[in-house]
Amino acid sequence: MRVALTGATGFLGLRLVRELLAHHDSLTVLAHAGSGCALGRITRFLELTDAPAVLIAGLPGRIRVVETDLGRPALGLSAAAFQRLADELDVIWHSAGNINLDDDLDTLRRVNVEGTRNMLELAAAGGRRPSYHHISTAFVGGARREGVVYEDELDSRYGFENSYEQSKYEAEVLVRDWSRAHGRPVVVMRPSILVTDLPAYAELPQHPLQFLTRIVQASLGDGGPGGVPDERRPVVRVAGRPDGHLNLMPVEHAAAVMVRLAGLPPSGRADVYHVVHDHDVATTVLADLVERIVPVRVRLVAKRPDDPAPMETAADLYPGFTPYLSHRRRFDDTRVRSLLGPLPSGIRVDLGYLAAGITPGRPVSTAGAP
Ligand SMILES: NC(=O)c1ccc[n+]([C@@H]2O[C@H](COP(=O)([O-])OP(=O)(O)OC[C@H]3O[C@@H](n4cnc5c(N)ncnc54)[C@H](OP(=O)(O)O)[C@@H]3O)[C@@H](O)[C@H]2O)c1
Known part of the structure; x- marks a missing residue:
């Protein structure tokens, strides 16, 4: 065939x-x-x-x-x-x-x-x-x-x-x-x-969340959030529903x-x-993901702020994706x-899974691989 x-x-x-x-x-x-x-x-x-x-x-x-x-x-x-x-x-x-x-x-x-x-x-x-x-x-x-x-x-x-x-x-x-x-x-x-939770190797195609990550890092900085205390992180208001969810x-x-x-x-x-x-992911998990990669606090608000701070303007650099933070629909399958029959993948798509998939992959040498 x-x-x-x-x-x-x-x-x-x-x-x-x-x-x-x-x-x-x-x-x-x-x-x-x-x-x-x-x-x-x-x-x-x-x-x-x-x-x-x-x-x-x-x-x-x-x-x-x-x-x-x-x-x-x-x-x-x-x-x-x-x-x-x-x-x-x-x-x-x-x-x-x-x-x-x-x-x-x-x-x-x-x-x-x-x-x-x-x-x-x-x-x-x-x-x-x-x-x-x-x-x-x-x-x-x-x-x-x-x-x-x-x-x-x-x-x-x-x-x-x-x-x-x-x-x-x-x-x-x-x-x-x-x-x-x-x-x-x-x-x-x-x-x-x-x-995916496969690390983001430069030579492989990106998935939408990797793309989003790159844009967020390019616009909000990539200082690495580790160690920045909450009170020193600026609040970034992003249009979205805290009770929203995505598949x-x-x-x-x-x-x-x-x-x-x-x-x-x-x-x-x-x-x-x-x-x-079989389970949706809360929009707040995506906000948490952004907080893992840039030192900000994301607050989901009902609509795009009328008085955006420069950082909030920058945060809206992927306008095609932002509306999805307001979604609450479900796809019937x-x-x-x-x-x-039931299709349990056994894969839990959570913050840990998503964070693994946006972590840069380390170069792998195939020379001498067993
Ligand atoms: N990624 C998602 O989250 C998602 C979700 C739902 C549905 N989909 C659908 O799934 C399908 C695959 O998406 P993907 O994530 O694999 O996209 P992708 O990583 O961007 O890959 C797109 C593929 O299309 C090829 N292509 C683009 N323009 C072409 C052209 N003019 N002629 C021939 N080939 C061309 C690319 O080849 P080169 O790499 O060589 O340019 C690449 O192989 C798409 O139809 C998409 O709409 C994707």
């Missing part, structure tokens, strides 16, 4: 590669043209995560890299190469995306919407009618901050917190419409915010669940799944649990 994956060098994609290699002999990686050696990046990830030496040694024989640009028609391939690729495939996983919450809508649409359109064209062109697995996000639920979001919902009535959400929503609409128009099944996986899903567990979902018999239409953790 020929399986292809986009976004294989990404934060989620690297974990999907590892899971997929456990189930398939080979993998076609549709890599981002001109963005560095995909095989080298996958190899480095597996080395840093202590993958078995035999898996790493076998990669060149099991992974075929095809350089593509999702945002270009035919993925930037010649018409003949595009058709050849399409005709080879039995399964397509589309995980690539632009996850920068603060990019403008046109930039986000190029990869998230046009890229999805081009991948659907690949699926449509394939003589073997490849199955199509689309990585969306639970945040297509948009700017609805309360209540329960269900897996069969997809509408724009609540608006969006940022253009990223909108672009992912538009992509999911394309996938759903394509499935109806072509009478082809698709699997849509909607993970929540993906996190943070360990990325390794998410990839394992996704591969299991992909193995289920398709219903014949768009099967949409929330890939989420009944469909996933009823098909796969």
Whole structure:
């Protein structure tokens, strides 16, 4: 069975590669043209995560890299190469995306919407009618901050917190419409915010909280909070609800669940799944996380201060993320649990877990590794 994956060098994609290699002999990686050696990046990830030496040694024989640009028609391939690729495939996983919450809508649409359109064209062109697995996000639920979001919902009535959400929503609409128009099944996986406790190695892709950490350190200073007494820490007011909560899903567990979902018999239409953790994390834990990395005291307040101190202005440097500190909604994953059974990851996403995932990773030498 020929399986292809986009976004294989990404934060989620690297974990999907590892899971997929456990189930398939080979993998076609549709890599981002001109963005560095995909095989080298996958190899480095597996080395840093202590993958078995035999898996790493076998990669060149099991992974075929095809350089593509999702945002270009035919993925930037010649018409003949595009058709050849399409005709080879039995399964397509589309995980690539632009996850920068603060990019403008046109930039986000190029990869998230046009890229999805081009991948659907690949699926449509394939003589073997490849199955199509689309990585969306639970945040297509948009700017609805309360209540329960269900897996069969997809509408724009609540608006969006940022253009990223909108672009992912538009992509999911394309996938759903394509499935109806072509009478082809698709699997849509909607993970929540993906996190890890793997230290933040410079050569690996970042997750949203690492990105947030870098921004906070760049704007509020990186003196290291250790030893600074509470009374000497300035208070930073940030718009958010102290009773808010967010769903943070360990990325390794998410990839394992996704591969299991992909193995289920398709219903014949768009099967949409929330890939989420069984417990939410309080927004106050995220405030505590910030206090661990910079010597401030974070106070969550009802709205953005009208008279922000310079430090509070700086603290709002990732506006695409700030609204999530006011969220209290829950993502229903009944469909996933009823098909796969209870999914306890055994991983508790707490302050310790999140702090481990933003700690800089120490360089690892593989020379002479046993
Ligand atoms: N991270 C999260 O918390 C999260 C949560 C929910 C849903 N998701 C969804 O999960 C998917 C994967 O996210 P991620 O966290 O793995 O993102 P990521 O770490 O930013 O990785 C993005 C991947 O897409 C590739 N890519 C970007 N532009 C491309 C282009 N023009 N042509 C071909 N490939 C391109 C990148 O290749 P290069 O690295 O070589 O540029 C990389 O492999 C996305 O669809 C995202 O919306 C992510």
